[in-house]
Amino acid sequence: xxxxxxxxxxxxxxxxxxxxxxxxxxxxxxxxxxxxxxxxxxxxxxxxxxxxxxxxxxxxxxxxxxxxxxxxxxxxxxxxxxxxxxxxxxxxxxxx
Numbered sequence: 001x002x003x004x005x006x007x008x009x010x011x012x013x014x015x016x017x018x019x020x021x022x023x024x025x026x027x028x029x030x031x032x033x034x035x036x037x038x039x040x041x042x043x044x045x046x047x048x049x050x051x052x053x054x055x056x057x058x059x060x061x062x063x064x065x066x067x068x069x070x071x072x073x074x075x076x077x078x079x080x081x082x083x084x085x086x087x088x089x090x091x092x093x094x095x096x
Contacts, residue, residue, distance in 0.1 A: 002072050002084070006095045010045060010074045013093065014082040019049035023061050027054065033068035040071055040085040044093050050079045 002010070021036055039046055048065060050058045062081045066073050071085035084093075 002074065002095075007074055009096050010084050010093070011082065014045055014047060014074060017045065017047055019047040019080055021046070021048045022051055023048060023054050024051045025053045025055055027056050028061060028064040028068065033065070036065060036071075036083070037069045037085075040069060040083065041087050042090055044087045044090070045074070045082070045084050048081045048083065050081065052079070 020039065021032065023032070036046070036048070048061075050061050054061065056064075058076060058079060058081065062073050062076050065071065065081065065083060069083065069085060071083040074082040074084050076082075
């Protein structure tokens with residue numbers, strides 16, 4: 001579980017990155033979870049965009065992504081979800 005200070009730190013870093021995944025009307029599937037898990041291992045912090053044609057609520061999508069990848073939800077802002085998972089091999093961010 002992330003503390004408030006850690007979330008603020010991660011939000012400041014996430015401000016500069018662009019979403020690299022999009023969730024559309026098909027929702028979250030196993031292939032997407034696998035790809036996001038691999039991306040989290042390389043980057044640690046990433047944004048996922050929820051498109052307007054997605055049938056599920058963005059909070060539900062965020063929860064599915066978090067459970068499926070084992071990542072922490074840092075922030076849900078607009079239609080973007082910020083996820084963080086500490087990398088085992090490619091550690092880039094040092095949390096306060």
